[in-house]
Amino acid sequence: MIENNVFASQALKDKLYAKIEAKTDRMIAIRRQLHEHPELSFKEKTTGAFIANFYQGKDVQVQANFGDGYGVVVTIDSGKPGKTLALRADFDGLPVQEETGLPFASQNTGVMHACGHDGHTAYMLILAESLYELKDDWAGKIKIVHQPAEETPPGGALGMIKAGVLDGVDAIIGVHGWAPVPYGTVQCTAGPVMTGRSSFKMTIHGKGGHGSAPHLANDANVAASYFVTIAQTIISRRTDPFDMCTLTFGNFDGKGSFNVIKDAVFLEGDVRFMRDEAREIIETNFKRMVKGLELMFDVKVDLFYDSDYPVLNNDTDLAATIQNSLRHSHSHIQELTNLDTITRNTASEDFAYFAQKIPGVYLFVGEMPDDGIFYPHHSPKFVINEKALPLAAKTVGVAALDFLATH
Known part of the structure; x- marks a missing residue:
């Protein structure tokens, strides 16, 4: 934690702010170029090459194709002793057909930057360039982590960690632009800040037959319907009421002819939780109920249950350091109108893997459009407020400078 008000x-x-402001038009142009050419997780070859090429001609270490995807790691060395801070931004798109009508809408059919990772990359490129140009004025190292494949488990973070991206790194900061949050707000919350996630797929096998003779069949739809209802009691009766947990069935494929009893039904869904202990409680009871369903309805269930992203815990001391930094700089960052230190987010993020290894903090920057109308992340109509990009750059930039100055 910052002590004795040690700040850059x-x-x-002010030099950093001026550089970011002077480069804001280029930042937005980069974002729009990336938005036109999104690529899916683990397939971001062109995007990875674009990022690596951005650093050509700069006296930095560039490691392309880092990890098990197209990650890019850039190390900016001030040449002076100090701590090493990592800054992370993801850059994959989603399998979504864009419906925004933007003049720079996706040119790749069925693929869209529907979560704002194009903005993450654009702000980070300009911030990295600006910090590089000021490296004579700060001490230590800054490692820029351009991470692929956040959207698809196991995610790109694990591969980069296994490849050594965190070696010698003292702390890491990440940011997500968030459309439901008003522009001007930055959220920096200590402790558990994003949910962990599990997912499941299950096929319930009964016996097909004719609707006029249900006694000669074994209706998998009935068993599946019962299970969708009874599984909700895991949350209401098996987990602590003070724990944030959800269990969602997102896919119930029981469609067939009106007079045909299907022999199999497919269910798919996910589980979210803000405490890792709840993960085990939910999984244990879910699997127990599956066994009970088999006995009760005389069906066979094929179950795939996967625990992937853990709870994202913001390091308490690092969060306090960043909060203190932003409070100190609040009056100098004109775009920053509200510092929120309480709000948590019920989505999940593979940044959590970084935060398991070293002190990490994940921030949210409000990207709500000025008219107050926003579409959820992953929506085909998803748009961001591009004015939030320089705010993200300034927020992370000042946090980085103060962290290095403190140490």
């Missing part, structure tokens, strides 16, 4: 000089921060 205001003069240095």
Whole structure:
């Protein structure tokens, strides 16, 4: 935690702000270029090459194709002793057909930057360039982690960790632009801040037959319907009421002819939780209920239950350091109108793997459009407020400078 108000000089921060403001038009142009050419997780070859090429001609270490995907790691060395801080931004798109009508809408059929990772990459490129140009004014190292494949488990973070991206790194900061949050707000919350996630797929096998003779069949739809209802009691009766948990069936494929009893039904869904202990409770009871369903309805269930992203825990001391930094710089960052230190987010993120290894903090920057109308992340109509991009750059930039100055 910052003690005795140890901050980077205001003069240095003002230089950073000026550089970001001067480059904002280019930042937005980069974002729009990336938005037109999204790529799916683990297939971001062109995007990875674009990112690596951005750093050509700069005196930095660039490691392309890092990890088990197209990750890019860039190390900016000030040449002076100090701590090493990592800054992470993801860059994959989603399998969504864009319906925004934007003049720079996706040119790749069925693929869209529907979660704002194009904005993450654009702000990070300009921030990295600006910090590089100011490296004579700060001490230590900054490692820029351009991560692929956040959207698809197991995610790109694990592969980068296994490849050594965190070796020698003291802390890591990440940001997600968030459309439901008003522009001007930055959220920095200590402790558990994003849910862990499990997912499941199950096929319930009964016996097919004719609707006029149900006694000669074994209706998998009935068993599946019962299970969808009874599984909700895991949350209401098996987990602590103070724990945030959800269990969602997102896919119930029992469609058939009106007079035909299907012999199999497919269910698919996910589980979210804000405490890792709840993960085990839910999984244990879910599997127990599956066994009970088999006995009760004389069906056979093929179950795939996968525990992937863990709970994302923001390091308490690092969060306090960043909160203190932003409060100190609040009056100098004109775009920052509200610092929120309480709100948590019920989505999941593979940044959690980084935060399991070293102190990490994941921030949210409000990207709600000025008219107040927003579409959820992953929606085909999803748009962001591009004014939030320089705010993200300034927020992470000042947090980085103060962290390095503190140490």
